[in-house]
Amino acid sequence: xxxxxxxxxxxxxxxxxxxxxxxxxxxxxPNEAAQGNAYRIMYVHVPSAWSALVAxxxxxxxxxxxxxxxxxxxxxxANAAGEVGFVFCCCLLITGPLWAKPIWGVWWVWDPxxxxxxxxxxxxxxxxxxxxxxxxxSRAALLAAVVGIIGFVDVPIDYMAIRWWRTQHPQPVxxxxxxxxxxxxMLLAFLVSAGAFLCLFFYLLxxxxxxxxxxxxxxxxxxxxxxxxxxxxxxxxx
Amino acid sequence: xxxxxxxxxxxxxxxxxxxxxxxxxxAVCVFGVLVVFLFNFAFxxxxxxxLRLLPGLLWIAFAFAGIxxxxxxxxxxxxxxxxxxxRLTPVDPGLIYLAKALSNFVFLAVAEVVIVFAxxxxxxFSFLPSLxxxxxxxxxxxLGYVAVGVTFAGVAANTRMREVMLPVLQFPVIIxxxxxxxxxxxxxxxxxxxxxxxxxxxLLIGFSIIFLVxxxxxxxxxxxx
Numbered sequence: 342x343x344x345x346x347x348x349x350x351x352x353x354x355x356x357x358x359x360x361x362x363x364x365x366x367x368x369x370x371p372n373e374a375a376q377g378n379a380y381r382i383m384y385v386h387v388p389s390a391w392s393a394l395v396a397x398x399x400x401x402x403x404x405x406x407x408x409x410x411x412x413x414x415x416x417x418x419a420n421a422a423g424e425v426g427f428v429f430c431c432c433l434l435i436t437g438p439l440w441a442k443p444i445w446g447v448w449w450v451w452d453p454x455x456x457x458x459x460x461x462x463x464x465x466x467x468x469x470x471x472x473x474x475x476x477x478x479s480r481a482a483l484l485a486a487v488v489g490i491i492g493f494v495d496v497p498i499d500y501m502a503i504r505w506w507r508t509q510h511p512q513p514v515x516x517x518x519x520x521x522x523x524x525x526x527m528l529l530a531f532l533v534s535a536g537a538f539l540c541l542f543f544y545l546l547x548x549x550x551x552x553x554x555x556x557x558x559x560x561x562x563x564x565x566x567x568x569x570x571x572x573x574x575x576x577x578x579x
Numbered sequence: 580x581x582x583x584x585x586x587x588x589x590x591x592x593x594x595x596x597x598x599x600x601x602x603x604x605x606a607v608c609v610f611g612v613l614v615v616f617l618f619n620f621a622f623x624x625x626x627x628x629x630l631r632l633l634p635g636l637l638w639i640a641f642a643f644a645g646i647x648x649x650x651x652x653x654x655x656x657x658x659x660x661x662x663x664x665x666r667l668t669p670v671d672p673g674l675i676y677l678a679k680a681l682s683n684f685v686f687l688a689v690a691e692v693v694i695v696f697a698x699x700x701x702x703x704f705s706f707l708p709s710l711x712x713x714x715x716x717x718x719x720x721x722l723g724y725v726a727v728g729v730t731f732a733g734v735a736a737n738t739r740m741r742e743v744m745l746p747v748l749q750f751p752v753i754i755x756x757x758x759x760x761x762x763x764x765x766x767x768x769x770x771x772x773x774x775x776x777x778x779x780x781x782l783l784i785g786f787s788i789i790f791l792v793x794x795x796x797x798x799x800x801x802x803x804x
Contacts, residue, residue: 408800463751470747474738483800484734488748491730494793495752498786502755505778506762 348547355537355544362537365530373527382440384530388538389433393461395542396426397493400468404489407482413557414550416482419489420472421549425542427465434462453503460499464492585670589678596655597686603651604686611644611694619701629702634764637698638720638757644690645683645724646746649732652683657736666802676729676798680791684725691717712767716776719783720760726790727752733801759783 366384373380403419406412437455438448449455471488475481523531597603615636618624624632656662665675699706706713731748735741759782766776 460751460754463747467747467751471734471738471744474740474744476737476739480737480804483803484737487730487797487800488734490797491727491790491793492752494789495755498755498789502758502782505782506758 344551348544348551351540351544351547355540358533358537358540362530362534365533370527370530371524376444379440379443382436384534386433386436386440387531388535389429389436390458391535392429392538392542393426393433393465395539396422396429396546397461397464397496399546400426400489401493404486404493407486408490413482413554416486417550417553418546419485420553421546423465423468423472423485423489424549425545427462427469428545429538429542430458430462430465433458451507453500453507456503456507457496457500461496464496468492582671582674585674586678586681589665589675590681593652593678593682594685597682600655603648603655604689606651607644607648607686607690608693610647611640611690612697614640614643615694615697615701624702629704630768631765633698633702633704634761634768637694637764638761640694640698641687641691641717641721642724642750642753642757644694645687645721645728646749648683648686648690649725649728649749650735650742650745652679652686652729653732653736653741662736662802663804666804672799672802673795675802676733676794677791679733680725680729680794683729684721687721687725691721706768709767709770712773712776713764716760716763716767716780716783719780719787720756720763723756723783723787723790724753726787726794727756730790730794730798730801733798755782755786759786 362384366381370381370384372378399422400419403415403417403422406415407419437458441450442448468485468488472481472485475484618632618636618639622632624636653662656665666672668675695706698704728745728749731752732745735745735748738744759779763776763779763783766779767773
């Protein structure tokens with residue numbers, strides 16, 4: 342019951358926070374000088390990126406935690422973070438081109454950040470697919486943990502390699518990131534949006550984790566019930 | 580000392596298995612050469628252009644051939660409970676990983692020689708002038724590729740559709756190897772001075788070391804029942 346109450350509170354908080362963030366993002370924050378209204382997608386795009394990166398870190402923490410402590414909760418944590426992170430990464434990859442088209446004139450540029458985002462998305466896809474394809478569920482947690490750790494270690498190396506690669510082939514200069522000095526109103530709207538996204542992320546993470554625990558409990562009960570039914574003598578069953 | 584003899588014994592076992600069946604090597608070599616063959620129809624490279632396309636062509640052929648080999652090497656272990664046998668041997672699982680990596684490295688290296696020979700023949704390109712540096716780049720690139728591939732093949736062996744699962748896991752992770760190896764290969768083949776591509780070779784070496792050590796430590800959990 343206590344768990345339920347805290348989940349409900351978290352849900353209400355998230356919903357309210359999102360409403361505030363929408364107001365600040367669409368009404369309160371002024372138009373940007375060069376981009377007009379188009380820049381407002383930043384309030385969705387950048388927080389999605391943050392949430393995806395947080396999800397990635399959570400997968401790593403869950404993976405290391407599982408190998409270390411062998412507690413099912415760590416595995417659930419990594420599993421849930423993989424699924425939720427995948428959603429946020431999709432959001433990031435969808436809003437990116439939508440923003441790029443009016444501002445850069447193209448849907449996609451293979452610059453270091455977009456390339457890395459795409460690799461991150463592929464890693465999420467691989468992780469979620471892997472979770473779905475295990476033959477023997479009892480070994481899934483350990484194997485997924487191994488992949489989670491290798492994937493996490495790989496990302497900084499990917500980033501370094503791509504940076505070197507792209508500096509060798511100069512690209513058209515792209516506007517400095519949104520964090521190159523935001524006016525106060527925009528900064529406020531941005532920080533509130535980022536908070537709303539992170540709040541939503543952790544809500545979905547908790548929801549997913551409790552669903553995984555419930556599912557395991559249900560299948561345990563079903564097994565127990567079936568065993569009991571088999572043990573009972575035939576006469577009693579009638 | 581004992582570690583080395585364990586690795587050698589396991590490596591010898593893989594070699595002997597391969598010698599008797601001759602399946603993996605044949606499949607990997609033929610597949611790699613087929614990629615090169617198809618590439619010819621896709622891009623019809625000739626003369627100067629071929630020098631620009633060759634590094635990418637080579638590494639795509641190596642990558643696909645490698646994936647095929649990694650899958651095969653664990654498919655053989657699944658038959659007759661061989662993997663359980665390996666698991667029960669009283670040796671450090673990390674050594675099993677190193678032995679597997681060694682045998683896969685050797686198989687892929689043989690396939691690479693065949694592929695390079697085919698490329699050299701069909702595209703009228705001589706690798707001899709830059710052979711030393713080219714071999715060096717291919718060595719470390721392959722090492723990093725195998726380091727990750729063997730671990731993921733061990734993971735993928737536990738899934739349905741493992742033939743699909745392995746490349747899905749492998750390709751995003753080996754992007755640094757892919758970028759580094761292709762850049763260094765084209766630089767070496769152009770005859771640049773080593774200083775110009777040595778930083779890429781260092782990246783390949785660094786990647787190989789990181790993932791060899793990481794996999795050595797983690798392979799225990801890949802095998803664990």
